[in-house]
Each structure stands twice: as structure tokens, then as C-alpha cells.
Amino acid sequence: MRKKKKVKTEKSKRIQTSLLNSLEKKALLWLAERQPQWVDSDMLTYVGHVGAVVVALGFVLANINVNFLWISIIGFVINWYGDSLDGTLARVRNQQRPIYGFYIDHTTDAINEALMFMGAGLSPFMHFDLACVALVIYLMLTLNVAMNAHLKGEFRLTYAKLGPTELRLICIIACLLLIGVKPLRTFALEIPWASGVFIMHILDIVGLVILLGLVIIYCVTIVQDARYYAKIDPRPKND
Numbered sequence: 001m002r003k004k005k006k007v008k009t010e011k012s013k014r015i016q017t018s019l020l021n022s023l024e025k026k027a028l029l030w031l032a033e034r035q036p037q038w039v040d041s042d043m044l045t046y047v048g049h050v051g052a053v054v055v056a057l058g059f060v061l062a063n064i065n066v067n068f069l070w071i072s073i074i075g076f077v078i079n080w081y082g083d084s085l086d087g088t089l090a091r092v093r094n095q096q097r098p099i100y101g102f103y104i105d106h107t108t109d110a111i112n113e114a115l116m117f118m119g120a121g122l123s124p125f126m127h128f129d130l131a132c133v134a135l136v137i138y139l140m141l142t143l144n145v146a147m148n149a150h151l152k153g154e155f156r157l158t159y160a161k162l163g164p165t166e167l168r169l170i171c172i173i174a175c176l177l178l179i180g181v182k183p184l185r186t187f188a189l190e191i192p193w194a195s196g197v198f199i200m201h202i203l204d205i206v207g208l209v210i211l212l213g214l215v216i217i218y219c220v221t222i223v224q225d226a227r228y229y230a231k232i233d234p235r236p237k238n239d
Helices: 021-033 041-061 066-092 098-121 128-151 164-180 182-186 202-232
Strands: 013-015 154-156 189-193 196-200
Touching: 021 066, 041 066, 041 098, 066 098, 066 164, 098 128, 128 154, 128 202, 164 182, 164 202, 196 202
Parallel strands: 013 154
Antiparallel strands: 189 196
């Protein structure tokens, strides 16, 4: 009789040191303890996905009227609720599924990130190519997190005191400013580029700052991780 292959199931240590971590933990625990029994982690994961779709929809509709950004703001809140609460609910109810949960969480995260970044790029406030470059760097950083979770047993959710929740909050503030401050919506920085002029809007500048931050974080992280892995897995000595 064929033996069933044993699957590796050990859990990675979660590293969360973001600015809002303490407050967020208390809020998520409070919410998890009050969820109806018919609400489970899978349902919350899909709620987070719906939130990402709503974010993208609001950005696209902003081409018609800037007030549609309120839809994106609501989407960020929905995305936070589902994406942040699913794991907390599983831990509170002692229903963790390390293999299935890890796969579904990372898969939906990648889809959600693509939707939100590309949605911002399809808005009138940010160039699509810049949004795509930022998405690529963000996904590269996410891939590095997944590799470290497997190799090092560490699931790092925070870099430079910033995590997904802080990034959502920054995006919400940016949307509120675009809705309420007309000069920000009409701002255009003209930069000579090749034979023409490249025009940067306010979200382009915000996106560029975030992009540079992600690049720096990514480069520092891979150097530190490479040194760590080289130390624990040294080059074999020739006999």
C-alpha cells in the first residue's frame, strides 16, 4: 500500500512591528470575538478580495468624477477588515490551517495587490506604467517574505515600521486630499523627457516616493538575508 506523503506544517513566526500594530491587534481581537459563528476565515478572505475590487472600481470611476474616490476609501476599509481579520479569527477559534491558509492568503494577496495598483494606474491621478513598476517591486518584496517564511521560519509583515495597514491608511489620506483639495487634483509637474514633456500628477509623486522606499527596503533586505543564509549555509571546503 502506498504511503501518504507527510506535508511540512510548522508555523512561521510572525514579525509585526508597525506603528499601528498594538492598536490594530486589540481592534482585530475585539472584532474576532464578536463575529457570528457562520462567519469563517475563508469568508473574510473573500471579503478582503471584494474590498480590493471596490478600491480599483473607485479609482477607475474617478475619471468621471473625483467623488468616486469615496468608493475606493470604502474599499480600503473593506479590504483591511477581511484581509486582517481572517487570520485573527482562525487563531481565536483555534482553527488554523497552516498549509491551506498560507496558500490562499498569499494567492489572494497577490491578486488584490494587482487590482489596487493597476486601479490606481487607471485613475486620472497616476500613470499606469508607474503603478505597474510599483506593483512589480511590491510583489518582489512579497516573494522575499514568502521565501523567508519557508527558509527562516519568519513571516515578516513590517518594514521600516510600515505594514499593509499603514499603506492602506496612506492611500486613504491621499484619496481624501484629492477629494477635498482641488489644487492637488490639478497639480502637474512638467519634466523634460526625450523629445517631449513628462507630466507628473500628485499620485505619481506619492507613488514614486513609495516606489523608491520599496526599492531601498528590498535591496537592504536581500543583502541582509543573503549574509544570513551564507553564514548558516557556508561554501563547502575542498578536500
